[in-house]
Amino acid sequence: MSETMTGAEMIIRALQDQGVEHIFGYPGGAVLPIYDAIFQQDKVKHILVRHEQGAVHAAEGYARSTGKVGCVLVTSGPGATNAVTGLTDALLDSIPVIVFTGQVPTYLIGSDAFQECDTVGITRHCTKHNYLVKRIEDLPRVLHEAFYVAANGRPGPVVIDVPKDVQFAKGKYSRPTNAEHKTYHPKVDGDLAQIERAVDLMMKAKRPIFYTGGGVINAGPAASAALRELVRMTGFPITSTLMGLGAYPASDPQWLGMLGMHGTYEANNAMHDCDLMIAIGSRFDDRITGRLDAFSPGSKKIHIDIDPSSINKNVMVDLGIIGDCAHVLEDMVRLWRSGAHKADEKALAAWWKQIDQWRARKSLAFRPSKETIKPQHAVQRLYELTKNRDTYITTEVGQHQMWAAQHYHFEEPNRWMTSGGLGTMGYGLPAAIGVQLAHPKALVVDIAGEASILMNIQEMSTAVQHRLPVKIFILNNEYMGMVRQWQELLHGGRYSHSYSESLPDFVKLAEAYGAVGMRCSDPAELDAAIIKMIETPAPVIFDCVVDKAENCFPMIPSGKAHNEMILADMDDDIGSVIDSKGKMLV
Amino acid sequence: MNSPVSPPSPYSSAIGKSNVETHTLSVLVDNEPGVLARVVGLFSGRGYNIESLTVAEVAHGEHLSRITIVTSGTPEAIEQIGHQLDRLVPVHTVTDLTLAGRAIERELALVKVRGKGENRVEALRLADAFRAKVIDATTESFVLELTGATRKIDDFVELMRGIGLVEVARTGIAAIRRGPEPT
Numbered sequence: 212m213s214e215t216m217t218g219a220e221m222i223i224r225a226l227q228d229q230g231v232e233h234i235f236g237y238p239g240g241a242v243l244p245i246y247d248a249i250f251q252q253d254k255v256k257h258i259l260v261r262h263e264q265g266a267v268h269a270a271e272g273y274a275r276s277t278g279k280v281g282c283v284l285v286t287s288g289p290g291a292t293n294a295v296t297g298l299t300d301a302l303l304d305s306i307p308v309i310v311f312t313g314q315v316p317t318y319l320i321g322s323d324a325f326q327e328c329d330t331v332g333i334t335r336h337c338t339k340h341n342y343l344v345k346r347i348e349d350l351p352r353v354l355h356e357a358f359y360v361a362a363n364g365r366p367g368p369v370v371i372d373v374p375k376d377v378q379f380a381k382g383k384y385s386r387p388t389n390a391e392h393k394t395y396h397p398k399v400d401g402d403l404a405q406i407e408r409a410v411d412l413m414m415k416a417k418r419p420i421f422y423t424g425g426g427v428i429n430a431g432p433a434a435s436a437a438l439r440e441l442v443r444m445t446g447f448p449i450t451s452t453l454m455g456l457g458a459y460p461a462s463d464p465q466w467l468g469m470l471g472m473h474g475t476y477e478a479n480n481a482m483h484d485c486d487l488m489i490a491i492g493s494r495f496d497d498r499i500t501g502r503l504d505a506f507s508p509g510s511k512k513i514h515i516d517i518d519p520s521s522i523n524k525n526v527m528v529d530l531g532i533i534g535d536c537a538h539v540l541e542d543m544v545r546l547w548r549s550g551a552h553k554a555d556e557k558a559l560a561a562w563w564k565q566i567d568q569w570r571a572r573k574s575l576a577f578r579p580s581k582e583t584i585k586p587q588h589a590v591q592r593l594y595e596l597t598k599n600r601d602t603y604i605t606t607e608v609g610q611h612q613m614w615a616a617q618h619y620h621f622e623e624p625n626r627w628m629t630s631g632g633l634g635t636m637g638y639g640l641p642a643a644i645g646v647q648l649a650h651p652k653a654l655v656v657d658i659a660g661e662a663s664i665l666m667n668i669q670e671m672s673t674a675v676q677h678r679l680p681v682k683i684f685i686l687n688n689e690y691m692g693m694v695r696q697w698q699e700l701l702h703g704g705r706y707s708h709s710y711s712e713s714l715p716d717f718v719k720l721a722e723a724y725g726a727v728g729m730r731c732s733d734p735a736e737l738d739a740a741i742i743k744m745i746e747t748p749a750p751v752i753f754d755c756v757v758d759k760a761e762n763c764f765p766m767i768p769s770g771k772a773h774n775e776m777i778l779a780d781m782d783d784d785i786g787s788v789i790d791s792k793g794k795m796l797v
Numbered sequence: 798m799n800s801p802v803s804p805p806s807p808y809s810s811a812i813g814k815s816n817v818e819t820h821t822l823s824v825l826v827d828n829e830p831g832v833l834a835r836v837v838g839l840f841s842g843r844g845y846n847i848e849s850l851t852v853a854e855v856a857h858g859e860h861l862s863r864i865t866i867v868t869s870g871t872p873e874a875i876e877q878i879g880h881q882l883d884r885l886v887p888v889h890t891v892t893d894l895t896l897a898g899r900a901i902e903r904e905l906a907l908v909k910v911r912g913k914g915e916n917r918v919e920a921l922r923l924a925d926a927f928r929a930k931v932i933d934a935t936t937e938s939f940v941l942e943l944t945g946a947t948r949k950i951d952d953f954v955e956l957m958r959g960i961g962l963v964e965v966a967r968t969g970i971a972a973i974r975r976g977p978e979p980t
């Protein structure tokens with residue numbers, strides 16, 4: 212039975228029918244009918260943000276911590292353009308979000324009307340797909356299709372641009388159906404013959420390694436469960452990208468830590484020297500591979516991904532398996548168990564011996580201090596004091612993000628929200644708000660930098676208004692530390708505009724928002740302060756004053772190979788490590 | 798440990814520009830607004846080449862259009878282009894006609910020549926040899942219509958240059974697979 216209703220009502224009804232409980236948004240002229248429809252119901256709760264970018268990051272945090280589609284509502288023109296950074300962030304990290312944008316009425320499109328912009332044109336390159344709905348008859352189909360497209364295959368952001376006259380128009384609403392999409396049918400089951408070949412290669416491998424990424428998280432808890440089983444059964448070492456942290460428990464002895472530019476010595480060397488690489492839901496991004504023509508030169512490579520365009524994009528592989536990680540991993544587990552599959556134990560023992568030697572290098576070590584708080588130490592203490600709680604971590608972008616990835620250890624998927632692909636400063640606070648909304652009882656901490664946090668600091672109001680007790684843990688080094696580090700490495704220590712001038716007093720700032728402000732600069736007082744932060748039932752800004760000059764190591768300098776890392780204890784002459792070619796890279 | 802390895806790397810071909818090939822891709826799309834912009838934007842955004850592109854609706858009732866693209870790149874890059882196209886939501890199928898082999902490719906050109914005397918006679922003689930039709934004539938000009946493979950049209954235009962070529966309009970390639978099977 213189809214009901215007659217307005218376009219605006221259809222949008223809200225579709226949200227309800229799709230099981231959406233929360234939508235992040237900001238009103239304006241071109242979405243007033245939708246706001247009116249929101250007002251007249253109470254199933255879908257609207258979270259008013261303070262900037263549309265914040266709305267999209269909040270929806271990303273919501274999506275990443277729940278596995279659901281995050282939803283956003285913004286007005287036309289500036290509302291839509293403010294959402295662009297969030298959309299691009301979600302595209303690069305493959306996060307399912309739907310952004311509804313208001314548009315000027317159809318008869319004004321193209322006339323440079325007030326707050327008109329070509330939203331589908333602008334967002335075509337930063338969405339998985341987008342729609343401009345000019346006819347009310349198309350709206351129900353588009354609404355449901357958008358959820359399908361955002362969540363299936365490789366997930367991503369979808370924009371639905373709805374002109375105001377379409378919001379007012381009446382039409383027949385139809386409920387979601389199971390009808391097949393006309394064109395979009397991602398392949399979820401891997402080819403069994405290829406999976407058998409993969410298992411065969413794994414059996415023969417002498418120096419194997421699993422290299423997993425955000426795709427495993429996106430494939431849901433079943434993928435992480437199957438991964439754990441497979442890794443344990445095979446006895447192979449495993450490393451993961453920044454995006455993949457938590458899919459495999461960091462406390463497990465087979466875990467080598469994160470790989471890549473700021474990955475561990477053991478993970479990167481094992482990637483370089485392995486004879487079989489099993490890449491799962493990872494995409495051979497430049498932060499991971501380092502110098503491409505010296506990337507793991509002696510290995511056979513298996514790549515499992517739901518997106519066929521990921522395979523052979525940056526690195527040619529020997530065996531590509533297209534499918535959902537969860538399905539393929541479950542097949543692998545089944546095959547490994549059923550056949551007389553056994554790893555080459557003797558070779559594996561030698562491989563682990565080599566790995567243990569790399570591990571003994573203790574590449575994440577740092578010089579402790581009694582006078583100043585070392586940022587790594589701060590993250591370690593935060594980890595120790597929160598690990599037994601129901602904790603979610605988000606981050607901003609910079610050194611603090613890398614220290615968080617290195618020193619905060621994740622046992623479960625969906626606990627770690629960071630802007631990996633786009634590297635968006637200002638991501639962490641709104642993302643934390645989204646996470647907290649989805650998990651009201653949990654402890655949600657944004658590990659932040661003093662520069663990044665100012666990029667979306669206005670969302671403090673959102674946290675206070677909606678009583679979302681997020682904790683902002685600022686590693687305040689008074690520098691755009693990652694920029695400063697690169698200037699030290701590449702530009703002769705000329706710290707051009709990377710000093711965080713004229714910082715606000717973060718304690719007073721918190722108080723100005725009606726939140727709680729704290730400051731700590733003494734290592735001896737750190738634990739007590741962190742405990743106090745955790746126990747505060749309100750949003751907190753914690754200004755953790757840390758060592759200003761600390762650099763983030765280990766590091767693969769740009770243009771170098773995995774086995775050419777710089778470690779913290781060899782940083783005397785880091786200015787000369789990167790050659791002119793490397794300087795060209797970002 | 799610091800010896801950068803430079804093996805006969807399996808992916809060096811993806812980086813080098815050595816073995817550039819030209820391929821014809823046939824892309825069947827849902828004829829919805831913006832679909833051409835999506836395809837063209839993909840090429841510009843990812844730095845791929847478009848040598849020729851044609852688009853027209855091919856099944857009105859089903860809202861299907863066929864986009865035929867001639868592109869060039871290494872075999873790896875062209876494989877990547879195919880996957881990137883395939884992942885656009887309104888795309889039904891992508892066929893690399895060059896890989897599939899046995900494809901027919903045709904282009905239509907309108908060629909305007911201007912001249913008097915012997916050049917006029919020569920233009921008609923050549924048109925005849927290439928099986929081009931005269932579709933407009935004045936005392937000092939012809940417009941010739943010619944269909945054929947890209948090479949044939951290139952050759953014809955080249956010959957006309959010497960005898961008063963004014964301008965050319967070309968459609969770009971339409972291509973289809975030979976035999977009973979669909980493209």
Ligand SMILES: Cc1ncc(C[n+]2csc(CCOP(=O)(O)OP(=O)(O)O)c2C)c(N)n1
Binds near residue numbers: 608610663664691692
């Ligand atoms: C929106 C945006 N602008 C610029 C950058 C470039 N950038 C990367 S890290 C960084 C410095 C971040 O400083 P801070 O937040 O204090 O973190 P720290 O590195 O000091 O831990 C900058 C400017 C970025 N990633 N995002």
Ligand SMILES: [Mg+2]
Binds near residue numbers: 609687689692
């Ligand atoms: Mg800083």
